[in-house]
Amino acid sequence: MKRIPYGKQYLDNDDIQSVVDVLNSDWLTCGPTVREFEQRLCDYTGAKYAVVVSSGTAALHLAILSLGLSGKWEGITSPNTFLASANAIIYGGGKPVFADISEDTYNINHSEIDKQINSNTKVIIPVDFAGHPADMKEIYDIAKKNGLFIIRDACHSIGSSYMGQKTGGCLYSDMTIFSFHPVKHITTGEGGAILTNNKKFYDKLIRLRNHGIVRNNDAFRFKNQWPWYYEMQDLGYNYRITDIQCALGLSQLKKLDAFVKRRREIVSIYNKVFSGIDEVKIPTEKENVFSSYHLYVLLIDFVGIGINRVEFMEKLKEKGILTQVHYIPVHLQPYYRDNFGYRDGNYPVAEEYYQKAISLPLYPSMTDEDVEYVIKCLREIIC
Numbered sequence: 001m002k003r004i005p006y007g008k009q010y011l012d013n014d015d016i017q018s019v020v021d022v023l024n025s026d027w028l029t030c031g032p033t034v035r036e037f038e039q040r041l042c043d044y045t046g047a048k049y050a051v052v053v054s055s056g057t058a059a060l061h062l063a064i065l066s067l068g069l070s071g072k073w074e075g076i077t078s079p080n081t082f083l084a085s086a087n088a089i090i091y092g093g094g095k096p097v098f099a100d101i102s103e104d105t106y107n108i109n110h111s112e113i114d115k116q117i118n119s120n121t122k123v124i125i126p127v128d129f130a131g132h133p134a135d136m137k138e139i140y141d142i143a144k145k146n147g148l149f150i151i152r153d154a155c156h157s158i159g160s161s162y163m164g165q166k167t168g169g170c171l172y173s174d175m176t177i178f179s180f181h182p183v184k185h186i187t188t189g190e191g192g193a194i195l196t197n198n199k200k201f202y203d204k205l206i207r208l209r210n211h212g213i214v215r216n217n218d219a220f221r222f223k224n225q226w227p228w229y230y231e232m233q234d235l236g237y238n239y240r241i242t243d244i245q246c247a248l249g250l251s252q253l254k255k256l257d258a259f260v261k262r263r264r265e266i267v268s269i270y271n272k273v274f275s276g277i278d279e280v281k282i283p284t285e286k287e288n289v290f291s292s293y294h295l296y297v298l299l300i301d302f303v304g305i306g307i308n309r310v311e312f313m314e315k316l317k318e319k320g321i322l323t324q325v326h327y328i329p330v331h332l333q334p335y336y337r338d339n340f341g342y343r344d345g346n347y348p349v350a351e352e353y354y355q356k357a358i359s360l361p362l363y364p365s366m367t368d369e370d371v372e373y374v375i376k377c378l379r380e381i382i383c
């Protein structure tokens with residue numbers, strides 16, 4: 001039986017060859033392919049600076065650290081996200097606070113953000129859930145009014161646009177984060193990136209990626225003539241990514257627009273069919289948005305169709321179709337309950353959404369036959 005997962009990377013011979021080329025070169029890490037990947041990410045997004053790192057989580061961590069926050073502080077993010085968006089706030093010594101989501105895009109609801117702001121709030125981390133950009137203009141206005149930073153978690157949304165601008169250009173954020181994990185649009189195996197237009201953040205991120213080390217004479221605190229000298233000026237990490245991985249990233253980036261195009265074709269086939277079924281809600285794409293559709297999330301009224309979600313997923317699995325649920329609201333995780341006092345009912349829209357959500361298979365190499373097969377099997381269960 002054919003196995004159709006909810007997401008899957010696409011690699012071809014070009015990708016493999018570009019990795020082999022680097023393996024045959026002098027630089028496996030800290031070499032020219034890292035810088036070239038960063039440059040291509042800037043070209044693609046329109047951002048001035050890019051820093052590539054070992055994962056999307058590392059990117060979020062460094063972005064938070066580069067803000068230089070200290071003392072008691074809070075960061076606001078969406079409860080409907082992967083853990084890393086909120087964990088990064090904790091890594092940086094802050095308290096993770098959530099603002100509930102909107103019912104249309106399942107992204108953070110900007111009118112809920114205001115309610116969560118207090119004098120300790122320093123940063124907002126909007127997440128472009130499933131590839132649909134958050135309401136960045138509204139969030140930017142809130143941030144400006146309250147003197148807050150914005151780190152946009154665009155791990156789902158490379159290749160999308162908002163008000164005609166490619167995601168990553170940082171028009172409405174201080175920094176934007178990508179992940180190159182294999183389930184995301186393009187992959188480096190593991191990997192991530194921070195994009196910014198701010199030289200100060202950029203310089204700090206470059207240092208933090210490599211133990212806080214400075215090797216540039218002009219930047220030394222202690223002047224000297226020694227050729228071996230370097231200074232550690234911040235507590236950084238080893239969050240470097242290899243040239244091997246960046247070679248894959250470069251090759252994948254060339255295919256990104258084609259990937260997004262295919263994803264959108266599949267989404268429109270799904271949408272056409274599922275918009276005709278009462279117990280099902282299809283994803284929304286707002287007018288000023290071009291979504292890159294990392295996920296295809298259906299909301300299903302499982303009570304209405306008389307079958308629970310576990311059985312539903314099990315029945316699809318018997319037919320080789322693997323679905324997923326994105327996401328368990330972060331505030332309901334035991335660690336968040338225990339350490340920050342969150343409980344059921346704190347963010348009702350996200351919790352209600354979570355009861356109904358299911359992610360169907362969506363990836364560029366899905367054929368029309370695969371899509372029709374998924375539709376046929378789903379229909380058999382629902383109708």
Ligand SMILES: *Cc1c(COP(=O)(O)O)cnc(C)c1O
Nearest residue numbers: 055056057082084085155179181
């Ligand atoms: C995947 C993901 C991350 C983390 O990326 P990794 O590369 O897996 O560390 C962060 N935020 C969101 C929304 C993600 O989907």
